[in-house]
Amino acid sequence: RGLPHTTVEVSPGRCGRGWDRPAPGLQVFRLHNTSGAAAEVRLTERGSGAVLGETEGIGPGTTRTLTVRLGKGAYAFRCVPEDADAVTGPTVRLEGGRAGPAAAPVTEHDLIPPAIAYQKWVAGGLDTVVRLTGRLRDAIDRGDLAAARTAWLPAHLAYERLGAAYDAFGDADARINGTAAGLPGGVGDPSFTGFHRIEHGLWHGAPAGSLRAPTAALAADVAALRTSWDQARMDPAQLGLRAHEILENTVQSELTGRTDHGSG
Numbered sequence: 001r002g003l004p005h006t007t008v009e010v011s012p013g014r015c016g017r018g019w020d021r022p023a024p025g026l027q028v029f030r031l032h033n034t035s036g037a038a039a040e041v042r043l044t045e046r047g048s049g050a051v052l053g054e055t056e057g058i059g060p061g062t063t064r065t066l067t068v069r070l071g072k073g074a075y076a077f078r079c080v081p082e083d084a085d086a087v088t089g090p091t092v093r094l095e096g097g098r099a100g101p102a103a104a105p106v107t108e109h110d111l112i113p114p115a116i117a118y119q120k121w122v123a124g125g126l127d128t129v130v131r132l133t134g135r136l137r138d139a140i141d142r143g144d145l146a147a148a149r150t151a152w153l154p155a156h157l158a159y160e161r162l163g164a165a166y167d168a169f170g171d172a173d174a175r176i177n178g179t180a181a182g183l184p185g186g187v188g189d190p191s192f193t194g195f196h197r198i199e200h201g202l203w204h205g206a207p208a209g210s211l212r213a214p215t216a217a218l219a220a221d222v223a224a225l226r227t228s229w230d231q232a233r234m235d236p237a238q239l240g241l242r243a244h245e246i247l248e249n250t251v252q253s254e255l256t257g258r259t260d261h262g263s264g
Helices: 107-142 145-160 173-177 194-203 207-231 238-252
Strands: 003-011 024-033 039-045 049-059 063-070 072-081 092-094
Touching: 003 049, 003 072, 024 039, 024 049, 039 063, 049 063, 072 238, 107 145, 107 238, 145 173, 145 194, 145 207, 145 238, 173 194
Parallel strands: 003 024
Antiparallel strands: 024 063, 039 049, 039 072, 072 092
């Protein structure tokens, strides 16, 4: 015999309906979305809110399965429709058996310590960017373009590792790490500044004299960002989103070469 199957409705008005004969043990729920929007469904412990199973992206009129092991306790399905408030279904109680693993919910309060630690880590990283950008500026001031090309990559990598995009650094990021994409004058546009402006010059034969002002501006912008960062306050709820978007940026922009202005 196979595992017991139970069909459960997914909709704002009837979330979790259909679970009429609860039983302990390993089992399969068939989550059928009767609404007109995609939804996410979680099976939770009512007391702790811990999640025993989760299924995302259940399209309208479609059915997805969720396999869980349930034991003694109180449970409820929680339906999260796209662009709508979450809805919790009826509570179902089991009197026997041992439940499988569950993930405890994370509150914003839980995220405050790692958010503070992240901000301190970024501050240390900015110290490194300031130091390495200073080396880049010094090489260009000396007219040593070979040394400047050697110094550019460590400085830029140190900045990229901070996950500066997505409003973490506000408008400063566009000045420090913007590209020529979308600028009316392309690489010759006055708004094209920062690391990529210098990169383009270093790898396209620009004389050192033409790069002194952009490099001095970059060094000043990085130093100002380091000073202002001590007053920054990051939303703890953004930690997970930031990790996702840093990886997304790596795939879409870095690995594809879209941000490359000559250094390769």
